[in-house]
Amino acid sequence: MNTATGQPLSPAAGHSPAALHVLDHDDTVAIALRDLPAGKRISTPDGRILVITGDVPQGHKVALADVSVGSVVRKYAHVIGVATAPITAGDHVHSHNLAFSAHEGSSADDAAGEPLGPLELPDRRTFLGIRRSDGSVGTRNFIAVLSSVNCSATVCRTIAARAEASGLLDEFPGLDGVVALTHDQGCGHVAQGQGLAMLRRTLAGYAQHPNIGGVVMIGLGCQMNQMEHLLEGITFRPEVPVVSFTVQEQGGTKRAIARGLEAVREMAPTVTDVTRVEVPVSELVVGLNCGGSDAWSAVTANPALGHASDLIVAQGGRTVLAETPEIYGAEDLLVRRAASPAVARDLLDVIGWWEEYTAADGGGSMDNNPSPGNKAGGITTILEKSLGSVAKGGHAPLMAVHRYAEPISARGFSFMDTPGYDPVSVTGLIAGGCTMVCFTTGRGSAIGTRPAPTLKLSTTSDLFRRMGDDMDLDCGSIVEQGRSIESVGLDIYHRILDVASGTPTKSEELGYGDNEFVPWHVGAVT
Amino acid sequence: MNTATGQPLSPAAGHSPAALHVLDHDDTVAIALRDLPAGKRISTPDGRILVITGDVPQGHKVALADVSVGSVVRKYAHVIGVATAPITAGDHVHSHNLAFSAHEGSSADDAAGEPLGPLELPDRRTFLGIRRSDGSVGTRNFIAVLSSVNCSATVCRTIAARAEASGLLDEFPGLDGVVALTHDQGCGHVAQGQGLAMLRRTLAGYAQHPNIGGVVMIGLGCQMNQMEHLLEGITFRPEVPVVSFTVQEQGGTKRAIARGLEAVREMAPTVTDVTRVEVPVSELVVGLNCGGSDAWSAVTANPALGHASDLIVAQGGRTVLAETPEIYGAEDLLVRRAASPAVARDLLDVIGWWEEYTAADGGGSMDNNPSPGNKAGGITTILEKSLGSVAKGGHAPLMAVHRYAEPISARGFSFMDTPGYDPVSVTGLIAGGCTMVCFTTGRGSAIGTRPAPTLKLSTTSDLFRRMGDDMDLDCGSIVEQGRSIESVGLDIYHRILDVASGTPTKSEELGYGDNEFVPWHVGAVT
Ligand SMILES: [Ca+2]
Ligand SMILES: [Ca+2]
Ligand SMILES: [Ca+2]
Ligand SMILES: [Ca+2]
Ligand SMILES: [Ca+2]
Incomplete structure (x- = not known):
């Protein structure tokens, strides 16, 4: 499958359930749709037979081709790292044979943000x-x-x-x-x-x-x-x-x-003396966030949320991506979408600040992500995770880069510099004026916020079933039922308008919000 | 008066209420016992007449002698800074004419911790x-x-x-x-x-x-x-x-x-299946802390708590001073009390770490204390504040320096490296095993902790009257009623045994403790 067309290889597609989810025809790895035991023979979308060489957990990567040590591994049509051990088609690909390679720096001159192409807008355009x-x-x-x-x-x-x-x-x-x-x-x-x-x-x-x-x-x-x-x-x-x-x-x-x-x-x-009135979607300010990501985040919830973001931006609304450490390694994708070299430069400055900030803490590097949970879910490198994270931001040009908690001045799609750590990131977005947040999760975050609500989008139907009291919307139907990214994105869009109009989210019903206000601790404590 | 003898110049001493509180006969400044308007004529303990040159708020410092620019100013028999403008006897001495001077480094060889001298122990020696x-x-x-x-x-x-x-x-x-x-x-x-x-x-x-x-x-x-x-x-x-x-x-x-x-x-x-039994004072582990200090902290509550600490240490119990930034500038007092050069070296290492830690945050220095509240209360320099802070630790030799939240292994008096910020410091002490905390306050802290209770000691009777629902014990009687430091220290000792035996503190009655658990944020957030 190609994420751009949203046509998944679906287990519900009529024939025997597919074992692999291929994201792009140039990829060297595919995703296991279920646990694949060593010795299992499976067919690839291009008709070859692959023998699984070692147990591969569901959601993890399987090599579609041989890769020699030092050569690049591709997923989502992007390089996600280089082989650190010889990889043979059918191998489990993870931390034992794949690592992050230092990426080439982007330049502000790469800024080439183009307006959104034509989009079919829904009839409902107010809340x-x-x-x-x-x-x-x-x-x-x-x-x-x-x-x-x-x-x-x-x-x-x-x-x-x-x-x-x-x-x-x-x-x-x-x-x-x-x-x-x-x-x-x-x-x-x-x-x-x-x-x-x-x-x-x-x-x-x-x-x-x-x-x-x-x-x-x-x-x-x-x-x-x-x-x-x-x-x-x-x-x-x-x-x-x-x-x-x-x-x-x-x-x-x-x-x-x-x-x-x-x-x-x-x-x-x-x-209390206020009344709700019908206002256009252009008045929305929506934060885009994620936590407890898994291998499905990049395949289901994140691109679906990206489509909802595009629908809002196309009507003059504001959406805001954040979590700088989670886009690290994929920032060139955003640099190329910057509306001007000045915006691109702001983003590159922020990235540079982070390299110094983390190095100052015991010589840490930005490659501290993915978390143990991400790794258990099958994400190997920050680059791989970042590509999926950026998908939440859809395809609109990047209009501005805001510092943490600064007022979100720009219409359209913008970025706010925040840590990836969920409560701190969401607090910055709400401080900036987001009146709601959409939050994708694969492992199952329980976050909820006040006074701006957070809508939680599960990356798999399995998570939605397991933590149904916490999840607002199931994006796993993209894999499980073969639905398109666009149609699930439209579901998200409608749910955003419902919540913005007053419908409570699951986390509001559960009473979340007071403990999730966590301003970033950026300096020393004396 | 000399803090060592605990004989205060008291307003309750029979003659007309004294206007000044002199701490040591060599001091260049005294403390105003009430607001002193410009032009007011007052007599000094050595019989001179002083004319107040500008309004001096209660608790602030009055010059007893002339000091030329660059010369040292003495309080508590210690240098607290140098004059940055010419000072004339009768002047208000504060930030406009006094500043912190970089102190000379101590050496671990200065360690000369001597055992506590003979102390009259109270009859009550169990809880x-x-x-x-x-x-x-x-x-x-x-x-x-x-x-x-x-x-x-x-x-x-x-x-x-x-x-x-x-x-x-x-x-x-x-x-x-x-x-x-x-x-x-x-x-x-x-x-x-x-x-x-x-x-x-x-x-x-x-x-x-x-x-x-x-x-x-x-x-x-x-x-x-x-x-x-x-x-x-x-x-x-x-x-x-x-x-x-x-x-x-x-x-x-x-x-x-x-x-x-x-x-x-x-x-x-x-x-719930436990019973309280009589145990000796040697089983106590008491944290010594302060917050919202004022000019009286050093005169009343801190030295009185120091006496209570000595009574506990003399019986083999443990008391733990903390708040490294608040002893900064007076660390030589503790270095000289170190039981060995190794302990002195640990303390000097901790001081060195702090200089780097604060410098890394925007070029900050350790002279970020006193807080606005301290300054309003009449404390001008960190040195002045630190001398008062160290008084909480009494006179016992320093047996060990613990890192933040490390188990308090040493019997007797020891130190834990923590920030001065109240909830973070107290959290470190309790994590180290303190089973209760004594907290002196002049401006009026509302802190309370669980599962180890915090006993709050007011530095003035005025604070005790104003915030009586929050204060456990009034140490202002040292100035207001002319009581000795030792007798108030004994009151604190008895109250410690009461609280250790189960009597609730004011903050426990008010329900404090859940929000006051604040582990130190020492690294970067990504
Ligand atoms: Ca996150
Ligand atoms: Ca994330
Ligand atoms: Ca909070
Ligand atoms: Ca403090
Ligand atoms: Ca807390």
Whole structure:
């Protein structure tokens, strides 16, 4: 099969279930559709008979051809590494005979981002959103109880929990929740370091988010992240009630909790006074993310999400790819899609920063991915993983590269520099103004976020069946039922509009979101 | 006054309330006992009349003598910095005319730790502790629900909250609580970096803590901090029930929560089966910490805690000072107290590591302390703050320097290398085996910890009155009532034995502890 045409070799295609999934006719490896024992004879799509030389777990790679040591191995029509041991057709290909090869640097002059080609747009081109006074459109309506420092975290969490337990949400149906946005930081930053500025930008992004209708901000009092500086950096919409105080000035924990509860209760009638109205898809800001990837991510959920992204971008909406370490090694794909050399240069600068950042930590390199889970799932090199990760971003030109938690200024498809680590990446995207996140997972992530919801897309039907309480949509039907990437992408698009209109995601029903707010710890802790 | 004799110049001493608190007869500065307006005439202890030249807030420093630019300023009989502008007797001395001067390096050969001199020991020399099978003694008896990665944090917190809400603690009175030990880390560490090893050591320290009677450990499944490696690094006592699983293998969030609740319920009868017995003070392991310090910390709570520490060490117990950045500049005091040149060298190595660590973050230096709160309270330089910080450690010889979260192997007084940031420092101490923590605060910290309790000591009676719901003991009586450091130190000693025997601290009553478990983020996040 060729991922571009979306015609899979499907086990449901009528004849005996296929054993291999071939992604591109030039590939040197195919994917095992089920566990293949040593000695098994299987036929390849081009009619040859292959003998499996050693047990190959489902999802792992099988060599379609011989490869000599030092020669490249191809998957998805791209080089994913070089053979470190001789490979014979029928061999299991993984860490024992394949490794990442240092890639050639891209140049900003390679920027050649072309507009999206003609796309068949669905009839449904609106959702029910909450129009805010600054023109932004929210998908939810929350009161945030925000801590400036870990020292006020317990006070913030207690206020949010007691407010929700008090029946406030029943009393004010226009209010989606009271979210505690607490974190481990806010003091002990190096004064000249980058940690405090990044924390403040993240907190500001949440405080002014279109999904936040009211803010209670609480500090301890003596923390380095002083309240007045934090508040100065936030542009509150005029209609947003804001109450801020410190535990010390209130006279301790009990009084601070009482004051916060009172503030939430007082602002609730104002905050709840919103109505959802029909707005065009151009008002969507959708984060694209993944975690616990497996060998199917690149085949099913990621390209399907990429198609949904294209449908949104084609209507003037915004989608944002992230997770710099996970595109590392495949950044030339994005450089070539950059709308200008300046955008390409921004991306290459970010990549360069990461090489230094990881080298500074005990001489680490960027090849710390894939994770043990990825490897167990059959992904061998970061290059292989990255190619699949980039597929989430569809085919639209790259309009901008945003720094972590910076406002997503660009219409269309853009990139935000974040770690790959799920809660940190998603926190940056939401701080930037994403009003929802689409998250693909193969091993089974349980992530959920507030105040912007996260829609979870499973890469296999097996995962969807195993973790059905956590998964919103099954993209495994691309392999299991032979559905096209485009049709599953259209399902995702419709589900995005439903969720943006107020339909809860699985993780919202489960109560996720308070523990998944994790601002990036970028500096030293003193 | 001389802190060594503990005879303060007290406002309660009979004559008109003193305006100044002089710490040592050689000092160039005294502390304002109340706000002193410009023009005010006050008498010094040696009978001179001083005219205050500019408003001096309470707790800030007043010059007792003229100091020329570049000359040293003395407080606590130690140099705290050099004058950066001409200082005249009666001047307010603070950041505008005083700065930290680079200190001379200490040498390991300066190690000259002498045993504690004769101390009058109190009659009470035991507490009611929980004797564990490995000989350690707990002060509390908890079940821990521990996450290996942030991705399972919501599951862990939900289990702990539901277990406590279910009435389990009423049913099993020998159980002090179910604590969720969750954190932001566990994936996205640089493989060759230091972050993952430190996280594992911290989690292991909690899992095998004398205050933990049962453990439920939960991962997501695909995280970098794999369960088997984590479990390998933990030495569970044979009687401790341990249940571990992942969200993915359980089939998602709901089933993982149900499984965890079932595990807690099943182990509760075993865990609760303990009795408190009388044990000697030698079985105590007490962390010494501070946060939100003010100018009184060094005068009241810190030296009083130092006396309590001496009383414990004199009986063979363990006390542990920490917060390396806060002793920076005064490390020669500890080097001279080191029991051997090897211990002194360990301390100097740690100091050197910190200079590199902070320099790597945007060229920061160790002089990032005092915090804005410290400065508002009248502390000008890190040197001044450090002298006060070290006072918490009393006068006993320094027996060992432990790395962050390492088991506290040494009897007597020792040091652990931690940041100064409160939750991170206290987490390291508890991971090392501290069964309780004494925490001095001037501005008003609200910290509380589980499974080892934290006793909060206020540096002033004013703070004790303002935040009485959070403060356990008032050390301000040293200034306000003229009590001696030794008598307040004895009060602290008795309160330590009470809390170690089961009396709850204020922060335990308020429900603190789950948000204050913050393992040090030392490496890069990818
Ligand atoms: Ca958080
Ligand atoms: Ca990720
Ligand atoms: Ca990923
Ligand atoms: Ca925590
Ligand atoms: Ca501290």
